[in-house]
Amino acid sequence: MKKMEIADYKGKVKPSWCPGCGNHSVLMALKKAMAELNYQTHETAIVSGIGCSSRFPFFMATYGFHSIHGRALPVAIGLKQAKPEINVIAVGGDGDGLSIGGNHFIHAGRKNPNITYIMMDNEIYALTKGQCSPTSRIGTITKCNPYAWTADRINPVLMALSFNASYVARGYAGDVKQLEKLIFGGLQHKGFAFIHIVSPCVQYNKVSSFEKIKEIVRNLPDNHDLTDRVNAMKYAFSSDGLYTGVFYKVQRPTYEERYKDVISKAKQAVDSNFSIKDVIKQFQ
């Protein structure tokens, strides 16, 4: 097997993100984590939906599936279930994953597929030139809401915890070192790993800039019990800052493992040389 270097993951297309966009750090952190785990490009698929961050697969040398708005998770889970030996990483933004694709996020948590889902949250729809997203803050003014924004924010980490994602972490694009660690942990984790990354938009979101996020970011305490879901929720709820780090990490059977049980049960009922001709017998 080839020993992978960061440069080996460089895609054919040059990143189209604005200079200074938080997503550049995420791209770098993912490449580093993958190199460390020696992920082979032909054995890895990056799956995304639509949005600025969803252009991600084009910037990688791996297999990639740039799908439709909101559907990164179903494509990724289908791919993984059909071919579990492939490393599957879903990526996308807050609008893609929490608004149009919100339903799939719920069900990914409870199914626990062995994939990593990296959400780059810039609190805005940037590809469509700045409209409010499910994570936009009260006070955000855009062309679509020139007077006031009228909905509360979604808390992605709290959602993932309540959907029973088995690995939940949050990072901040201003800290690539931490990102790399969180992503590395997510890739290594067997089960649905959700990594929420606050990745400020330098173009359309002045409310949540790098400077402002930096002020509120703090690390989860070292003694935080990773198996304590209720306590993890308390940190996710916390209004005394934006906690980053690993909130929750437990092992439970993955979607693919559970389906292996289905297959072994189905096979128990039939002979080892069972063929399609035997299936047809039920119609005779």
Added chain:
Amino acid sequence: MKDLKIKISGISGQGIISSGDILSYATARKGYYVTTYRAFPSEIRGDGKCYYTLRISEHKALTATGTTDILVCLDEDTIYEGINNITKNGVLIYDSDIVPILKEKRDDIVIYGLPLTKIAKELDSERSRNMVALGMVVGLLKNLHLEEQILKDIELRYKNKAQEVINSNKKALNSGFEYCLNKLERKDNLEKAEMKTTGAKLIMSGNEAIGLAALVSGCRFFAGYPITPATEIMEWLAKELPKFDGKMVQCEDEIAAINYALGASYSGVKSMTATSGPGFSLMQEAIGLASMAEIPIVIADVQRCGPSTGIPTKTEQSDLFAAMYGTHGDCPKIVLAPMDVADCFYQTINAFNFAEQYQVPVIILSDASLGPRRECVDLIDIDNLKIVNRQKALLKEGDIYRRYEDTKSGISPITNPGDLYGEHVVTGLEHTEENAPTPSAQVHRKMIEKRFRKLETAAGQFSKAKTYGIEGASIGIISWGSTSGAVFEAIDMAKEKGIDVQALYPRTLYPLPSDWIKGFVKDKDVIIVVEANYNAQFKSTIVERCTHINKGTEVLEFLKYDGTPFTPEEILEEIEKVAKLQQEKNDISTNKHIHF
């Protein structure tokens, strides 16, 4: 006797469907041909009506609709609904315990009011009233010798239930059978009815045929969301796929289902989903993705009355526009429509072959009259079926791989995750041959042409449109999907009345079978397009798109949109009407000629 139609009717919950199923299995396994039609309400219990019609025959029959020879009613209302549809000398069986006085009668049929409830009560199982009635039917047709086989089929159907259930059903059937043989004063002429058996065959539903064909084609991934009347495909594959290391996953909605299937197909596994109208609407965007990103996928749409929730259990052929044009953008895809259960099998085999070979979404249009319909299928020779597998690019280090290479056939070399040196990104964005996104006008034009070129390449591979009836007849009928069975039978009936008609049945609806239609209409004065929708969806498409039709040939439509399938009798009536009009027209033109 060559042919016999039995209808069992009542209220949902009375066991109409199970008794119909048991009888159809028994007749098929005994070696007769059987085809069925069932209609039931969306509610599990309640006062919705349930009907199960079986047509038992010596030769393969194409419909089970129309008149009835034996009508069995477990409730009162269905008696009056059905009594006038019984053929002369036919039989009506009803439960005299719940209907003491019959409000409507007929002199030209035989009416048996039988104590079904009393017999069932004596056995301490009032719920087995349906089996008592079924036993009576088996008794009436004693020369068909179904009694042993039907007991076996009761056992098979309830094999996962308690022995008591099996026993009480068998006992009830026997009581009905004995009553008919020993106590019933026969007035009907079925006693001597005999029918030739025609050897081993298969019996399955349209939905099961689609599932079986998927399995035979090598499909090993199915993602779906429950929806009437398509769920049976999902249930059948859930049971069978894991025996072959395949997977059936139930998703959170139909959007997820088709995207799961696309992810799975991208990984290299033949994949499909199945749904009905509402789910089909939800899948449209992803069908466009499959078309744009060139990912093979098969989608079965078991149509039901729409729009919106419509009538979930009733049939319609009203999703043709959605199948052909439902997706935004110029979207190459293939739409197939099977005519009967056997065709559900063979068209699904074609669907997978086309999807894999041409890297397009393939849609199968079944419907609520065909999906749940159980009928005989001649034995299938699975060793001699043509199965197309994905033609993968073989690459070595240093090769330049272009996923969307613009080839002569339009088909580009494909690889899947796991294949060395084949890394690429599939995308719904317009892209270059090297799969880089681009808004270039030139590239968009070129790539649209490339994607559509695959359909031109495919056109030579499609099964020929089938014709039926009298070659050179001046009246033609064009129909598609399950309606074609009733059309063919109507043509046979018309022939007996001295009217020549020829039918055309295209199996591939999109790309539009223009050449076949052109060839067919050449010698026709008038064409009737028969389809089960209000908008004349196929007719308007061929009139609009096959401009050669507009010259000379008159194109009429005969439509039905009441949730029930066409009967041959209805179509015959239309044929007679059109034939008469044609005759009048000819007379006028002949007279004119004389005057000149």
